Amino acid sequence: MTRVDTPVIGADANAPRAAGKRDVWLVFWIVPAFYTLFGIIFFALARVMPPPRPDVTTSQIADFFVDHATTIQIGFGALILIIAGAGIANGIVVFHMLRMSTGSVMAYAYMGGMAVGALPGCLLVACAFLVATFRADRDPGLLALLYDLGLLSYVGSLGCFAVAYFAFAVAILYDRNEIFPKWLAYVTVWQIVTEVMAVPVFVSKAGPFAWNGSISFWMGTVVFGIWLSCVIMFLKKATERQPHDEAPVP
Template sequence: MTEVATPAPVDGTHGTETRDPARPPAAGKRDVWLVFWIVPAFYAAFGVIFFALARVMPPPRPDITQSQMVDFFSQHATTIQIGFCALILIVGGAGIANGIVVFHMKRMTSGSVMAYAYMGGMAVGALPGCLLVACLFLVATFRPDRDPEQLALLYDLGLLSYVGSLGCFTAAYFAMAVAILYDRNEIFPKWLAYVSVWQIVTEVMAVAVFVSKAGAFAWNGSISFWMGTVIFGVWLSAVIMFLKKATQNQPVDEAPLP
């Protein structure tokens, strides 16, 4: 360790700080804070798009006729196009949100493997769980005079993909739970690991959307959709809250992560 002289403060006092010359100088946390504030902004916009514009939250019913599916696209064509075009522009915010979670997971004593597993699971899951429904619904509204059977196919495929994208997110939640439980730096509280496990439970229970057209296990059902949505809301709110706390508690002079 070497003694590195610091400039005299304005009050005339003097001091020194001890710094390991093998460690790069601190870069501050402005970039981390910038990324953090993008996360709640992205998810707020995501909620407006899916609830108010695209009308896929809550999902429209699966037990309807072809003509009713065609009517759905006809009635909501404008807002679907506005909402999902906006989503395509801002969907990179999901990568930023995953990035800051991975950043803090790599600060855990559990190591980087689970951080990379989380990143991979969430990245792959965004394709069927977010982008596919957007593209399919935009295709359906692009040519509203298509054969009703084709529109019905786009309707089913989009919503089954959106609600039924399970395995990728299950892997990500598993990786987060294991990382938190093995961590000794207390980056995130242990109870967040158990909420992540409940996320896995809701994903497993939603498998029935592929065979159920009505009831609790349909894609708009109380178990397959609503229970999972409530638990996801609790999990996401907790993650954002503890990302902020982890960023506040991160030492300013912490060396860059490998």
């Protein structure tokens, strides 16, 4: 005899089934792993955190690339391999933003801003420094150009991230599903402030507004560290609170 399943009254046969959370947890744990490797690369290997000084001579810039050529090549070579981790980190934020009551517009704005920002804010400095260390006999004037291009791009990538942070903050404030706490939106606003405060790096070669200055760089780095720690913590909480039977995000 053939078994006939009795349809459940009130159930939508076309409704998507719950996907579980194993994939969400997998993506979540990639986030702290990626940022740990990111910190090791930028602090210990590539020597751009803290950034080297902008008020140096062409010969000093050439000496910088000669002295740190090996670690720059190892560090930024590794970054090229793992940079997709940034996309994964942004992806899980967007996933939980799509679970908010605010709809999808802000989630896509966040995703677009972060995706565009990764190019000047991360990849360009890596490519510039790798090119600078590729040939030891390169003209010192060209090395200075690559040095300035990489570091101005890295510290001075402003608008892309400011838009992403704005979308994230607005989504949190208007969300009624309480995916993230409201105060995280105000921490995110400080991220926008630090982006604005970094504008003078394009004209300042020394002082607090230079690319290695206390305001343009260090204040932004401290605020970003606090913000990122909060985001990772609340991504974990949001994943824990997500119902196992919740339908996949459309």
